[in-house]
Amino acid sequence: MASDAQPFAVGAALLAGLIVGSFLNVVAYRVPRGRSINRPRSACPACNTTLTWWENVPVASWLLLHGRCRTCRAPISLRYPAVELGTGVAFAWVTWASHVSLASVGYCLLAATMIAIALIETGGARPPFGVAVVGTVLGLMAFGLAALWSGDARAFLGPLVGVAIGAVLLLVGRLVGQHAVDRADEDRSGPGFSWLLVAGCWFGGLPLAPLVAGGLTAAAGCMLVLSFEWSLARQRVGTLGGGASTTSMARTAGLTALLPVVVGVAMVVALGGQA
16 A cells, blocks of 8 residues: 555554444453343443443543443443553554555454453453354455455465464364363353464464464463363362452463464564565
8 A cells, every 4th residue: 555545544443443442342241241242232330321322432432431420420440441442553553564455454353353352251251152253254354355456365375274273273272171171060261262263363374483473372372271271170179269269360361362463463563564
């Protein structure tokens, strides 16, 4: 893309990220509770007052309301604007690093999926497998369009191979992790391995250096999640308590889902945006 249009595209990506971040907050809150992400409209969890449109403007509404509900004055978690702003910055950063191409859309979709998975896991719930599948499929579609547009099949084949590798790691992780869970009652509040699909798609489209870094990151993430599964099984077998420590470990493991995003973007930028 022409250099004079790049600032506009990056700004548009930032705006889109703010909006998507607001949606991810809804996903992270409602999906683990089995609620629809479409209906009903957002409401204050303290007084159940339905929010107006101007109370749902990303970041700005939180600032204008001074972080409190307009009706009951209950505090609004800082997590909401933080997720919105973080997603916006991630979209802008990825768009700039990938030279504002169709591949940028794919990376933004994958980043949003990874953030959603991390938010759900840090809340102590296991993300539905469909979240990773939908995000990965949409990412692959974007990379496929990028390959058709550029005439370079590697733009699609790389992420596709990465997804295949991620699927194998996911299967191995689940088999090993299930061995620990089988020793106790199955607990679905712990972290899963679905993020490996998204990470595989993310790193599959990058050059060799970030691909190696991504592999090491995925391995570290697997070890962290597996250690959680074993610890969880031991807790459930040996004691009826441990709820606080279990939640703490779930939040720690949930942050693992963000590692591929951080490492991937950093490596792309370090290589001068050669994605």
